[in-house]
Amino acid sequence: MLKTKKIGQQFTIDIPKQWETRTIESLFKDHWKAPKKLVHELRMDKSVLVNGQEANWTSPLHLGDTLSIPFFKPEVSTVQPTYLDIAILYEDDHLLIANKPAGIDTHPNSEEDDHSLLNGVAFHLQSKGELYYIKHIHRLDRDTTGAVIFAKHRMAGAILDRLLEERKIKRTYMALVEGKLKNSSGTISDPIGRDRHHPTRRRVSPTGQTAVTHYNVHVYEAKKDTSLISCQLDTGRTHQIRVHLSSIGHPLIGDILYGSSVKLSRQALHAYKVEFTHPFTEEKILCKAPFTDSPSIFPDINI
Template sequence: MLKTTRKGNWMEIITPNNWAGKTIEEIFREEWEVPKKLTHQLRMEHTVFVNGNKANWTKPLENGDKVLMKLFEEMVPLITLDFFYDLQVLYEDDHVIVINKPPNMSTHPNDESDKSTLLHAAQFYVQSKGENVTIRQVHRLDKDTTGAILFAKHAVSGAILDRMLEKHEIKRTYLAIVDGHIKKKKGKIIEPIGRDRHHATRRRVSTSGQAAATHYQVIKEEKGHSYVKCWLETGRTHQIRVHLSHLGHPLLGDTLYGGKPLFKRQALHAAKLEFKHPITSETIICYAPFIDTPPIFKGIDIYNI
């Protein structure tokens, strides 16, 4: 695991054995797979120093070299910073933060009038701690879905995580409660998802839609409904909701897709998030406790799903 130390807007790394012989260019392009445009920008802005001098990006590093990278840029006030919410933080360090998203809150603003989103609350949270950085969401959850959601604290970690998400290297495990009992207790739903031309926000299984794959496993059955664990290969809008409804078992509370209105929201919770840390390569596993009041999910241990 790579050890880093934050010093103001800079990150210090003492070159480890596995970096020795590699250039700064190779670190950014091959180790971290940072996009070419961002790598070029960092290079032109002289944001990397080695042993106190501007880095030669093509010179191999030696074991023990002191590398300084200016990763923590000053905050750009893209959103207002006046929305406080008592967030439940599941994991945090200098580079990333994972938050347990509450229900009835959008992940990000859809227009200028929306100033009470999770992004606003998370930005306020880090700013109140004295971290003058601009955070970035890596993925999103529907407004009424709860659970673990990942944010990056600087452009490099954000770019690395975006690439990991695109390559399906960030594993997200959800828990849903669906209507009825699914005949096949474990399987994979492979159906393309597209917009429903008859409804502004609804999606549907469509031959002209985007490829989508959802794994599922029934973990508990009760009278009239089932608890289902789901994990995704793709991240289409409303994917789990659409796929399970297509299977004939819509989520309870999800009236948009035919679910019974037993709850005030669809019974969907992002229970577990697993990813390789974008900078240190450490494996991070976060479990998100249920936070509904009154509770929706009962008798489930999220640490064993």
């Protein structure tokens, strides 16, 4: 874990031995793989410092040098803060993880929408006096609960986006499905496309986008003729888990849109766990989200 801290608008980091002889240029380009536009803005601003002095971007860094980068500049947010009593599972200077309840969207879908998870997170940050950029890194369906990652500055947003694209952010979902699956684990790799007969529904389609879902079956006897499974995704298509499980004859309990015969307040799907290496501290982050409406959806589950 690297030695870092926030001082005003600056992110400071003590250069470790493994970064010795690296340049600031190579740190941004090769280590963080930061977007060229953001790096260019930092260079032009001349506010990146080494040991309190304007940095030379091509000179080698040395063990014990203190690098300062202005990640935390306040900026006007277009997100309306709304108090929604959101549970924050993890937070530091760069990112936070919130536990999304059922019945709200991850982000606003119109200018009038001010009751999304993003609005609730914006209120949380405003209440702490943090008037910064805020961005969701991934999303959950309106009636899916669980962990959602948010970036608290632009560099964190760009790097977390890349980690997600490179599958370096591991997300585990828990689902209750109809019927007993024959195999204890498996992979569904059927492409997913829009259903031309329904405005929001998706379907398995040979002309759709690549979609890969891995699943494992857990011991579960609370309800007959149901299976408790965990899922991990190689891709992030809309309704991917719901479509894939329905396509093999095991729709999610309560998922009427995809063929469930059981009526519940929502489909039984929960984003239970996220795991990744923190891009700035190199700490291993493992965050679990409690079930928000158990036992009504996930009864007698202890995992």
